[in-house]
Amino acid sequence: MSQTIRAVRGMNDILPDEAERWESLEETLHSWLRCYGYRNIRTPILEHTGLFRRAIGEATDIVEKEMYSFVDELNGENLTLRPEATASTVRAAVEHNLLYNGPQRVYYFGQMYRHERPQKGRYRQFHQVGAEALGFAGPDIDAEMLLMCVRLWDDLDLRDIRLQLNSLGSSEERSAYRGALVAYLRLRHVELDEDSRRRLETNPLRVLDSKNPAMQGVIASAPRMLDCLGEASLKHFEAVQAVLKDAGVPYEINPRLVRGLDYYNLTVFEWVTDRLGAQGTVCAGGRYDGLFEQIGGKPAPACGWAIGLERLLGLLEPSSHGPLHSRPEAYLVNQGDRAARYAFRVAEAMRDLGLSVVQHCGGGSFKSQMRRADASGAPIAIIVGDDEAAAGEVTVKPLREAREQFRVKLESLADSIADYLYREESEIE
Numbered sequence: 001m002s003q004t005i006r007a008v009r010g011m012n013d014i015l016p017d018e019a020e021r022w023e024s025l026e027e028t029l030h031s032w033l034r035c036y037g038y039r040n041i042r043t044p045i046l047e048h049t050g051l052f053r054r055a056i057g058e059a060t061d062i063v064e065k066e067m068y069s070f071v072d073e074l075n076g077e078n079l080t081l082r083p084e085a086t087a088s089t090v091r092a093a094v095e096h097n098l099l100y101n102g103p104q105r106v107y108y109f110g111q112m113y114r115h116e117r118p119q120k121g122r123y124r125q126f127h128q129v130g131a132e133a134l135g136f137a138g139p140d141i142d143a144e145m146l147l148m149c150v151r152l153w154d155d156l157d158l159r160d161i162r163l164q165l166n167s168l169g170s171s172e173e174r175s176a177y178r179g180a181l182v183a184y185l186r187l188r189h190v191e192l193d194e195d196s197r198r199r200l201e202t203n204p205l206r207v208l209d210s211k212n213p214a215m216q217g218v219i220a221s222a223p224r225m226l227d228c229l230g231e232a233s234l235k236h237f238e239a240v241q242a243v244l245k246d247a248g249v250p251y252e253i254n255p256r257l258v259r260g261l262d263y264y265n266l267t268v269f270e271w272v273t274d275r276l277g278a279q280g281t282v283c284a285g286g287r288y289d290g291l292f293e294q295i296g297g298k299p300a301p302a303c304g305w306a307i308g309l310e311r312l313l314g315l316l317e318p319s320s321h322g323p324l325h326s327r328p329e330a331y332l333v334n335q336g337d338r339a340a341r342y343a344f345r346v347a348e349a350m351r352d353l354g355l356s357v358v359q360h361c362g363g364g365s366f367k368s369q370m371r372r373a374d375a376s377g378a379p380i381a382i383i384v385g386d387d388e389a390a391a392g393e394v395t396v397k398p399l400r401e402a403r404e405q406f407r408v409k410l411e412s413l414a415d416s417i418a419d420y421l422y423r424e425e426s427e428i429e
Contacts, residue, residue, distance in 0.1 A: 010124030020326055025313060029129050033107045036148055038131050041106040043088040049078040055087035055263055055295055060203060066114040081113035086304055089132050094297030103135030121276050121311045130306035137301040139236045142267040142287060143243035145305055149271055149283055150249055158315055161282055164270045166257035167237040169229045171265060171290060177228040178204055184222055191218050205258040224255040233266060240267055263288040276311055283307040327377030332359040333369040334384045342389035346382060346410060353414045374399055
């Protein structure tokens with residue numbers, strides 16, 4: 001007997017009970033994003049590898065060792081499963097001239113892929129919701145994107161998420177800071193771990209992200225990006241902070257926050273928590289004014305963030321978003337050849353009325369079907385036998401309270417069920 005095929009490591013199935021929590025959260029997120037004027041955009045999960053190499057940066061961990069890339073054997077193209085969606089969104093905006101009529105607010109949902117070591121809160125296939133404000137130059141949009149998150153945490157009743165802020169300045173200021181940081185790190189080269197020595201030559205700002213306890217002294221004494229900012233960058237950063245202060249939003253300036261993608265400039269931020277262990281970042285983003293030009297488009301400012309849905313769900317109580325099992329409003333039981341055909345007519349008539357109905361399929365005794373009806377969680381069973389089929393009627397049997405079953409004409413079924421269901425709901429409330 002052949003070995004059972006299992007899911008790819010780090011790419012998890014989401015089964016129906018858990019998927020209902022996802023659906024409930026996604027509905028909340030769709031509504032929240034629309035309330036700020038963001039519109040949905042959907043891009044392919046497969047892109048040309050060059051997009052991510054150019055946008056994210058050749059020397060980043062994502063491009064160097066985390067992307068799922070391959071050569072399409074049919075046409076020789078180098079393709080990659082998207083590791084993030086900002087580059088894809090900007091590519092779509094450039095390709096379709098999305099900013100022709102002015103700035104755009106867009107959002108996306110979808111799977112991302114990174115070849116990382118799977119652990120709680122970090123998977124090889126993971127899901128993100130992201131918002132991108134394209135074509136907006138001022139600090140006001142940075143602040144709006146942060147205030148959006150505050151509202152979401154409040155809507156979800158999450159009280160232990162903290163905001164960390166930094167500014168990476170302009171590309172020129174970042175380049176100057178990079179030089180100062182490299183000079184400092186070379187003076188302390190013997191204190192660097194192997195990973196930091198490698199990054200020193202490729203992406204020195206990422207040294208500041210090291211989680212190695214032995215590196216923290218070196219990092220704490222390193223030059224600060226904020227000390228390299230010019231007047232315009234400082235003004236932009238101060239304007240973002242002013243809005244947060246006016247709104248009473250607490251935050252911490254983290255001068256070591258650099259983000260792992262090369263396209264960021266000016267404002268960068270992370271929303272973090274201590275409840276998810278090592279994977280404490282729930283939402284992250286910032287401004288990326290050079291990305292449009294970087295991938296071949298006309299220069300345009302932009303700002304965005306992404307939220308990991310697995311991490312967000314990990315912060316929510318299991319019962320806080322959606323029922324553990326969504327129940328239908330009726331379960332349709334049938335017995336007899338004529339009844340089996342009539343049952344389809346009954347089920348579709350009920351669905352025409354907007355009712356959710358599970359129609360029993362696969363045969364079985366009346367007793368076994370009623371067990372299925374009870375297990376479904378439905379408040380009522382609709383019973384159809386050959387007698388009901390001949391008379392154009394159904395029998396309605398309450399399942400959750402001690403009431404007599406009753407028989408009703410199919411054309412009167414809607415009123416009878418509505419009276420029962422609405423009465424039941426009002427009694428529960």
